[in-house]
Amino acid sequence: MTTTEQNIDQILIPILEKVSDPEIPVLSIMDMGVVRSAVIENNIVKVEITPTYSGCPAMDVIGDDIKVALKKAGYESKIDLILHPAWTTDWITPRGRKALEDYGIAAPLNAEADKDVLLNGKRLVKCTNCGSTNTRLVSQFGSTACKAQFQCDDCQEPFDYFKCLK
Amino acid sequence: MKNENLYNYILGIADNSLILGQRLGELTGHGPSLETDIACTNISLDLFGQVRSYFQYAAKIAGDERTEDDIAMLRKEREYKNVLLVEQPNTNFAYTLGRQFLFDVYHLAFLKELQKSADLTLSAIANKCIKEVSYHERFSSDWVKRLGDGTEESRAKMQEAINDLWTYTDELFHQTEADKTMVAEGIGVDVTKLKEAYYKNVSDLLLESTLEVPESKYFQKGGKQGIHTEHLGYLLSDLQYMQRTYPNMEW
Numbered sequence: 001m002t003t004t005e006q007n008i009d010q011i012l013i014p015i016l017e018k019v020s021d022p023e024i025p026v027l028s029i030m031d032m033g034v035v036r037s038a039v040i041e042n043n044i045v046k047v048e049i050t051p052t053y054s055g056c057p058a059m060d061v062i063g064d065d066i067k068v069a070l071k072k073a074g075y076e077s078k079i080d081l082i083l084h085p086a087w088t089t090d091w092i093t094p095r096g097r098k099a100l101e102d103y104g105i106a107a108p109l110n111a112e113a114d115k116d117v118l119l120n121g122k123r124l125v126k127c128t129n130c131g132s133t134n135t136r137l138v139s140q141f142g143s144t145a146c147k148a149q150f151q152c153d154d155c156q157e158p159f160d161y162f163k164c165l166k
Numbered sequence: 167m168k169n170e171n172l173y174n175y176i177l178g179i180a181d182n183s184l185i186l187g188q189r190l191g192e193l194t195g196h197g198p199s200l201e202t203d204i205a206c207t208n209i210s211l212d213l214f215g216q217v218r219s220y221f222q223y224a225a226k227i228a229g230d231e232r233t234e235d236d237i238a239m240l241r242k243e244r245e246y247k248n249v250l251l252v253e254q255p256n257t258n259f260a261y262t263l264g265r266q267f268l269f270d271v272y273h274l275a276f277l278k279e280l281q282k283s284a285d286l287t288l289s290a291i292a293n294k295c296i297k298e299v300s301y302h303e304r305f306s307s308d309w310v311k312r313l314g315d316g317t318e319e320s321r322a323k324m325q326e327a328i329n330d331l332w333t334y335t336d337e338l339f340h341q342t343e344a345d346k347t348m349v350a351e352g353i354g355v356d357v358t359k360l361k362e363a364y365y366k367n368v369s370d371l372l373l374e375s376t377l378e379v380p381e382s383k384y385f386q387k388g389g390k391q392g393i394h395t396e397h398l399g400y401l402l403s404d405l406q407y408m409q410r411t412y413p414n415m416e417w
Contacts, residue, residue: 054294055215083219084290086297119304139201140305141208145215145298149201165297 007037012045015073022061023144026103029062033091036082045070045077050087052165053145089165104128105147106161114164118148127152128159172285173227174247174344175354177237178390179280180220181248184238185398186269187213188405189256198259205305206262212298219291235416239409243399244392247342251334253389253398257327260313260320264327267306271367272338274303275360284352307371314375321376328372329380336385338364 008016016038017030029035029049037048047066051059063079070077089108092100097107106125108114116122118140125135132154139149147160167173190210197203221234228237251269256262277299280292313324339361341349348354369379388394408415 051215051294053212053215053298054219055211055213057211083294084286086290086294119308139205140301140308141201141205143204145208145211149204163301 006033006035007039008035009039009045012038012040012070015069015075016047016066019062019065019069021058022065023058024100024103024105026099027096028099029066031093031096031099033093033096034062034087035066040075043076045075047077047079048082049079050082050085052087055145087165089162092162100162101128104159106150106159108162108164111164111166117161118163125150125161127155127157129157130155167228167230169227171344171347172353173224174342175348176220176224176227176288178247178342178344179276180217180224181246182252182269182273183213183220184217185246185248185401186252186266187211187217188401189252189254190262190266192256192404193262202259209266209302209305212295212302216291216295216298219294223287223291235409239406243394243402246389246394246398246402247392248389248394248398249334249337250386250389250395251331251338253395253401254331254334255397258323260323260327261331263306263309263313264324264331266302267310267371268328268331268335268368270299270303270306271371272335272360272364273299275364275367276355276357279355279360283354288353310371310377311375314372314377324375325377328377329382332380332382333384333386335364335368337387337389340387340390342390 013030016035017028019029021027021029021032032052034049034052035047036050039046049059049062049066059081063081066079067077092107100107106128109117109124113124117124117137121137123133123135126133127135130152132152134153135150136153137148138151138158142149142160146162146165148163149158150161151158187210190206190213193203193206195203197206217238218234221237224237225232225234251265254261254265274296277292277296281289281296283289283292310324313320315321339357341358345354345357349356372379
């Protein structure tokens with residue numbers, strides 16, 4: 001297994017897909033890319049999850065939610081929090097990115113464009129309401145550790161942008 | 167304890183983040199604007215998250231009944247190893263951001279080196295933290311520029327903050343006994359080697375911000391040995407209040 005690959009037992013995928021990020025309920029933890037491995041060993045499911053941000057308060061809840069979901073499916077489980085390899089926004093799946101956008105959170109740009117919008121005032125983030133890129137940064141930090149605040153200058157909608165983490 | 171040097175080394179790193187995180191947390195609901203308030207507390211949350219990773223590891227090394235919470239909440243003032251810089255108060259927004267900038271530039275350079283540590287847990291933590299700290303450094307640098315190259319008043323305040331805090335910067339590059347042992351084992355970062363680049367980077371940004379680089383060669387030290395400025399005691403009484411008043415309470 002290379003460092004960025006996931007090792008997840010096929011049979012567990014439908015169960016884990018039903019667990020969502022408590023702060024972004026439309027987003028499954030599988031689409032978020034925080035589940036790094038889930039394997040059945042001696043009737044116990046061993047799950048490894050990795051935090052998006054070190055201080056992310058959602059991690060404890062996600063761990064508990066996984067336990068409950070697996071229990072309902074008839075499995076006991078053990079959850080471990082791992083730090084390596086460190087989570088990156090590249091692990092959010094295309095379906096996850098769409099779910100974010102539908103929910104009103106602009107999905108992360110690539111690292112270079114991210115720097116341009118957060119530091120150099122470039123207008124590249126697409127408004128989640130009207131689709132215009134005539135948007136500006138309001139604050140580099142937003143309602144949770146992973147987001148920045150933006151506003152659209154065409155439709156005036158304020159919205160969150162999921163910062164690129166690489 | 168089997169590896170006391172490693173334990174002390176981890177505390178030396180983590181205490182900086184803990185105390186700075188607590189200082190920034192004081193701004194919850196008190197920031198100069200909603201956005202900066204949220205930014206400072208977001209940075210605080212990142213730092214506390216990092217502290218948890220370090221303290222969980224330290225508790226494992228201690229190998230007794232000590233938990234991450236005990237390490238964070240139940241030590242006495244003299245047992246905290248943070249540098250004096252991070253315990254300085256939020257005198258005004260220029261001090262808060264000046265302090266943040268002077269620490270972030272160091273923090274980022276330090277984590278870059280810690281990623282190469284022979285200790286795999288420390289290198290994994292560094293690898294995680296560095297992504298967050300890059301954002302902190304951008305934020306604080308940006309504000310030093312905005313205030314430095316801003317109005318006459320904002321420039322004067324930023325300059326005053328930098329001048330006052332400058333005296334605490336040299337300590338960042340002092341080595342403790344635990345440092346020396348850990349450097350020799352390929353685990354720790356040789357902070358003395360970060361000094362030159364640090365002052366160059368900081369000076370470049372100050373000049374870009376139309377600020378003057380302080381020339382004072384008088385520096386304060388002691389934090390790494392547990393000898394703190396008077397400010398730390400007050401901060402700790404806030405930080406430790408719940409654990410001291412209701413021992414063993416948990417969320």
